[in-house]
Structures are given as structure tokens and as C-alpha cells.
Amino acid sequence: MNGNVHALLVGASCYWHSDLSQLPLVKNDLQIMKNALNDGLKIPADNINICGEDGKLIFNDLMNVLSFEYEKSTTDDVFIFYFSGHGHKDVLCLSDVSIRLSELLSVLKCFRSKNIIVMLDSCHSGLFQFNHVDVEKYEKDLEDIIGIGNVIFASSRPEEVSGFDKDVPVSFFTSCIVSAINNIPVKKGRKSLFDIIEHTMLLMNRGNDLGKNTSPSQSPVLKDNLTGTIYFDVEDYRPFETEEYHADHDEYTIVNVKPNHTFQKRYTVEVILKNENVQNDDIKRITKDVANECLYLDIYDGPEAKDIHLEKPADIIWCHFGCDETDITQSNFKYMSTWKKMDDFTDASPIKEDQIIVENNVKMYDVMKTFYEEDEELAKLSNEDILRLADILTKKVLLLKDLYNDVYTDFLNGTIAEDDVFDFIDENQEIIDGIDENFSKIPVRTATQATVDLYGSIISDVSEIFNYYNREKLRDDSLMANTFFINKALNRINESLNELRVAKEKNMVKD
Secondary structure, three states: OOOOEEEEEEEOOOOOOOOOOOOOOHHHHHHHHHHHHHHHOOOOHHHEEEEOOOOOOOHHHHHHHHHHHHHHOOOOOEEEEEEEOOEEOOEEEOOOOEEEHHHHHHHHHOOOOOEEEEEEEOOOOOOOOOOOOOHHHHHOOHHHOOOOEEEEEEOOOOOOOOOEEOOOOOEHHHHHHHHHHHHOOOEOOEEEHHHHHHHHHHHHHHHHHHOOEOOOOOOOEEEEOOOOOOEEEOOOOOOOOOOOOOEEOOOEEEEEEEEOOOOOOEEEEEEEEOOOOOOHHHHHHHHHHHHHHHOOOOOOOOHHHHHHHOOOOOOEEEEEEEOOHHHHHOOOOOEEEEEEOOOOOOOOOOOOHHHEEEEEOHHHHHHHHHHOOOOOOHHHOOHHHHHHHHHHHHHHHHHHHHHHHHHHHHHHOOOOOHHHHHHHHHHHHHHHHHHHHHHHOOOOOOOOHHHHHHHHHHHHHHHHHHHHOOOOOOOOOOHHHHHHHHHHHHHHHHHHHHHHHHHHHHOOOOO
16 A cells, blocks of 8 residues: 655764764654554555664765655655754754755755655754745646645744653654554545644644643644645545435336434435425325335445444435426425334334425425526536536635635744734635635536535535634634634545545546
């Protein structure tokens, strides 16, 4: 796994400068980082190169190994560079000489790798120049920018020193990263860089509060220009396949049965009525037939639900009725009904109409039907044009998201004030709202809806960030609570971007 990921771990334990103390624990840093990359991220051991394993990090040796790694780099690679040792502002201290961090970053920038991840564990390491969001890249196809970019994660702000972990003989920052790599949950067979960094920050905050760090205060510094995140495959994963169910009848068609299982077995059944002139009593009768048909279906959205509910009758069946496919796609339902299993239910007892509750939604249905009527010009768009329009709007909102992330990260890094974040939001709120409104006008087509929904979830989550955290709606929550909310939204965006990339590769549009 992760044969396209290469890592160079460098560290200096021995120093020839009389004014620099020896750092014997750096040897431990290199070893536990190597083990974490190999065991926690499944990077092949042969792809992990170490310079300074004997404690001596010599300039010529570093240049030679960087040259070696550069020659191996390809546009499909992820390259990880890790340093542990003494440092100053824009300076990394090797055993024999000191080098400018800015010059090292310039060398790494020359690598052909699609991603470069730099991790720095040294004092004052958070002072560096970094290329901010590249506006021009958003002119490329979306699949060519998802997951592309670089990350620098430093152990301390420019005015801070980096300490060691009081409980284990390693550097504090490295200890937190390694713990994050090894312990974050695996999602769909992968671990993400986003989760690793978020967990590392939480561990550092908690460690600082508990006095685990020999440094009195140490806050990591993060900068990136990624659109999305970087994933590491760590175990085999086969997506659970949810079965589909369709059935055609004289009065109606069952077009979809969606499992919504918890400790109860629950289905949402989407139904197209063939006769629009139905009454509540008709809906009750049809619901009874639908519920009887779906009562013992075995459709699940995951193995856990299947283990719990296999071959058992449903506890709740919701029926959502529309008059055509567009109603179903737009979730514009004329009637909704509910059947719930009673305590005296037995396999022999039939479902009765008096057990069914019907919600008449006709007035709102008619209003929404008018609202959803396609603009005459938009109605002329082909499926390909619809996806192209969704793509353009999504790239615009992703640019704003990445610019926002850049500003908010500067705030977390302590280089700008919170008011600067609010100023950015104020300047761009109208643009976000306009994109959101324009996206809502995109015609709904069954052939394109699965992909358009992915675009829509990205735009919705970005809009949610802007609307949740701004000057007018300043939260009383702590900075940690606000950051938690924003990170959750960013994580959803990352997941949607990855799904969208996969969808575009598979060409989800139906002919």
C-alpha cells in the first residue's frame, strides 16, 4: 500500500557548535516517526529514507539524499520531509552548519511530486514563507486540482521553543504526530492528513494543559494550499453495496427503498403516483399495500444493520409520494405517510389502514412545483452543460473556501486578528450567497443528479462555514468549539471532493 509515498526523515542529535546543546532524543524521534509511517500509514519501509540516524546530520549528506529523492520523484508521488533538531527563525541547524529554511523549501518546491508534506520539529520553526492559494489553478479541470498541493506543519510559533514529552523520551510535537498517525480512526480503509493534523493539534493543546511538555507553551503552525486533503490507504476496503428495489403496479411505482436503520428497522419508500387525483383514503390504502410489500425486505446500508435486522419485519415504514421522477429527485412530495409496527404485531396480523398516518402536503407541493419549474434557457441545457455549470460554480466556491482557510489558519497561527477573518467573510459573503442561489437554479435531471448532489454538498458546506462564523453571528462558544465545527465542515468537503473525483473518473452520468 501507498507505494507512491516517499519519506525523508532527517535529524541532528550531535552538534559541533559550542553554543548548541546535544539532542540525544532526536534519534528516538527518527525511529518512532519511521515506525509510525510504516505501521500507521503503511508506507513501505524501502520508501522511508533516514539521514542522521547515527546522530550526525551533515550538510553534504543532506544535499546528496535530497538529490537522490528528487531524481525519484514523479507527478504521482507524495513526498514527506521531516526534520528534528535545533532551529531558529528561518533556520534549521545541522550538525556542521545551519541552513535557511526558506532555501530548503525552495529545493523541495522543485520536486515533481503532486504533494509535499513538510513537518518541522524545532524551536521557532513557524516562521517561513509559503506560497498561498494559486488562483490560476482553479482554471483547470476540477479533477486536476482535487488533492493537489503542499503542506507545512511546524512544531512552534516563531517566538516559541519546542519541548520534549515528559512521559516518553521523544520530542513533544513528534510524540503527538506519531500518536495521531497510529490512533486516528480508519475511514473507508484510509487515514487522511486532515485528520492527522487535527488530532495532533488536539493532543498538543491537551498536553500543554496537562503539563506534559517541557516547553511552557507550544502551538503548532500550519500552512497549506491543498484543495481537499491527502489520503493514505491503510487496509483493504470494499464498500457495502446497498441493494435496490423497484416495483411497478397499476396505481403506483415504487422507485426507491432507502434504509434508515438504527436499533429499529426503518425504510423510506419513494413512490410515484400514476393518478394525481388521489385523496387521503387512497394514500392510506396504497401505503398499506406498499408496507405489506416492503415489510420483510432485507435492504441495508451497512453490515452492522444487516447483522441486527436480517429477516426481521420493519418497525417503521415511511412512504413519500410524488407524481413524477422530478418530484422524487427534488424531494417535493405531495403526500407523506407513516406506518409503525404496534406492540401486538405478529407475523400473521395484517397491516391495517387505521395504523397509518397521512400528511397532506398538496399546497406546499404546488408551491414548490412552481418554484422548481426550469428557467426557459436553463431547460435547453444538455446533461453535459449542466455538469459543466455545476463544475464552474463549485470551483468558484472552492477558491473562496481555500482563501478562507488560508485566512483562518493565519488567525489560528496567531499572525492575524479575528477581525481580519470577519473582514474576509464580509467581503465575500455576497459572492457565496450568489453562487448558492445560482446553483439552486440548475435543472434537476435524473441522469445528472447523483453528481450534481456532490457539487451541491460542497457548496452547501462552504456556505455553512461562512454563515456560521462571522461578525454578525459571533458565537459565544470557545475557539476550540468554533474550530471543531469548521473542521467538521471541512472534513465533509474533503470527503465530497474525493467522491466527486472518483465519480468523474467513473463518469456517473447515465446515458
